[in-house]
Amino acid sequence: MAENHSIEAVEEGDDYYHVRYADPDEFDEIRTPDWAENAAGSVLDGSEVRTGHQEGGGDDDWETQSVLVPVDGVDGEDEARSVADDIVAKISE
Incomplete structure (x- = not known):
């Protein structure tokens, strides 16, 4: 899975x-x-990951498109960014 983080x-x-x-x-x-x-x-209960697939890519060529972080689970945008990065790192392992 090729990723842009x-x-x-x-x-x-x-x-x-x-x-x-x-x-x-x-x-x-x-x-x-x-x-x-x-x-x-x-990483944070209630979070979701959306993955995208480009036509012509192999079956396994899915990339992280976005992460949804619950507003009530973090203290502002900076923490949402940090949680999202932690989630992307975890699914890329």
């Missing part, structure tokens, strides 16, 4: 900080796989 943007919603690593328009398909959600939840 730099955060492009963070948007605060009602329930989640949406920490974006890649533009969703770069992908043909985006999923929230159970295995990634389990890994994310082990």
Whole structure:
């Protein structure tokens, strides 16, 4: 899984900080796989990972598109960024 681990943007919603690593328009398909959600939840309960797949890539060429971090689980955007980076590191192991 080729990964770009730099955060492009963070948007605060009602329930989640949406920490974006890649533009969703770069992908043909985006999923929230159970295995990634389990890994994310082990860092911060309620977190989710969205992965994207580009057409022409192999079956295993899924990249982290974004991480959703619960607003009530962190103290602001900086902590949401840190939690998202920890989650991406964990799923990349």
